[in-house]
Amino acid sequence: MTKGKIIINEANCLGCGYCEKFCSRECIVIPGDKFSPRGYLLPVFANPDRCNACGVCNWMCPHFAIEVYKYIENEGTGSS
Amino acid sequence: MNTEKVWAAPNLLAFSPTCPGCQYLTIGRIIAEVLEELDIEGKAIAVIGIGCNGYISYALNVDRILGAHGRPPDMATAIKRLSPDNVVFTIQGDGDCMAIGADSFIGALIRGEKFTIIMCNNANYGTTGGQLAPTTLMGQITTTTPDGRNVITDGYPVHTAELAATFRGVAYSARSAVNTPANYQRTRKCIKSAFQKQVDQIGLSFVEVLSACPPNWHLSPVESLKWIEEKMIPEFPLGEFKNVNKTD
């Protein structure tokens, strides 16, 4: 399985919850006790082992607060 | 282990000016991807109406103009006629397109202008605080329908994509939404088809995209997406209402 990771841009996040709703592998959770500097409820990448870099969280995030990365084998250099 | 970035944000955006859960930047990003994919970004000109949907331009790196409320089809007519090799498209809200801009919209449909109209439908006038719009649903409470839209004073919601499909000069008319990942991809297909019609110089292309407006619907963002699924889509069915390769 492809493995992936996400980076959440906490300054951009407005706590809408779409990422939590649409991650089909339950990687993203909004714990309810983590807030952005502007006071929005932040999600956390709670289950990184389950992420397969599908990108749906990035598609559905309306505030460009999620970047999705795919792990690649050591041949070649990945651009990030 | 090295990583490769697969999905990211456009570099332009420093912050999101939209309300939490507003989907206009999602639509904007879809447009940006389609323009890049069709290799027309460098010659694209966006004509922006008045409303929150104008924030779509924050996701785009194209020349753009903004003028009076409802008038993008007029401005786009002039630009496309004078400079036909530019890819010209409008970004409008439901009120901008079908209320104050109806004169402009119908004029462009009648003349069969060869640009693309993207109408974002969030069933209210969002920027001004959530008033009645042409696409507000029956019974929907807005600041100017405090008891809910009713037929006697407010008529019925208008079906713009179906209306546009009835004009001979229109090559493409579709309605989509971005409330699920599947619909996100559907919207991407529609917008790509719409721009392809312009590239192929066939006729006017129109895409209506249903979009969440959580603050004015008085719902949480996730509840808003549910409202689109359960209330908006039954009233405004998704689909392609016209898709032709010749308009005569």
Next chain:
Amino acid sequence: MVERKLVQGNEAVGWGALSAGCDAFFGYPITPQNEIPEWFSREFPKRGKIFVQSQSEVGSIMMVYGGAAAGFRVMTSTSSPGWALMQEGMSHLAAAELPCIIVLVQRGGPGQGSIRHAQMDYLCTTRGGTGGYKNIILAPASVQETHDLVQLAFYLADKYRNPVIVLSDGILGLIRESLEMKTMDFGPLPEKDWAVRGRERQRDKNFRFVHSGVGTAAILVRGYPDYISWLEHMDDKYEQMKSELKYEGYQAEDAELFLVAYGYPARVCKEAVNMARAEGLKVGLLRPITLWPFPYQVIKEKAESGGRFLVVEDSLGLMVEDVRMAVQGQAEVHFLGIQSRHLPTDGGMILPRRVLEEISRLATEEGR
């Protein structure tokens, strides 16, 4: 060999626009200027230029906005009821600083009005629409001058990045006179680096944003630190525009009574001046060619040297207020208006004999 044609005033607009290199005309039918869009519909497409009949005047003016934003020379024409529909567009054009010309062939008003000549739009052209912008207004008094001022209008519009109005009327639009077709060159103009053409065509590859809501977005879009700074820029521009003042004096050097008129009444007044001079009366005509900027200074000077004024205007009294303002209480300002038409109908005109009658009345002791 100079090319001359017998041309109608409305069509002279077209010939002038063609000489000025106009790229597109957007218009809508309305009497008494239908000959203008009809001329463009015949003469433009065959020359590879654009003609669009819009769905309304609201459409025409916003098409002008789009075309101007894309860096082209564009224009529209209309009459008084259509001009009302263009007020929103004019304000947006002024805010976005877009060059264009609008030919307004005045008819009787208010409302649907009459379909024949009048001069009732002086205030809503010189005073502008919402937001207090200013625009240069050129007022021809002949077919030749219509043709020439249309070309000047395109130049001034580009020079100041502002709409320019050419103010005609139903008589000037329909009369036929000899027209010398010529292309006028007013000098070089800067490139339109601000226009939208597609980002790949911009020299610096940065996107352009033509925006009429600068009050809300001054900082982001136009690079002004705040709204007031941008308004100060606009104010500076309007001050500079005042240097384009134009007026004509006819037999005005030694006159004691000055007629002030523009448009068809100016032609009538010239005739009246001739008739009065033949009777030994020292009458002259001051004819503003730019209604904005208005020739306040020359009127003030004539007032200070003892002159009296008779404003002849086919209205209930609009330009007369500017003359009163100019004299600053130092001279008599009389008015001969629409009630003095030879017939009390939409077709009535202010005729030379009536103006002479008023001149004679003012010349007697009773008139003082």
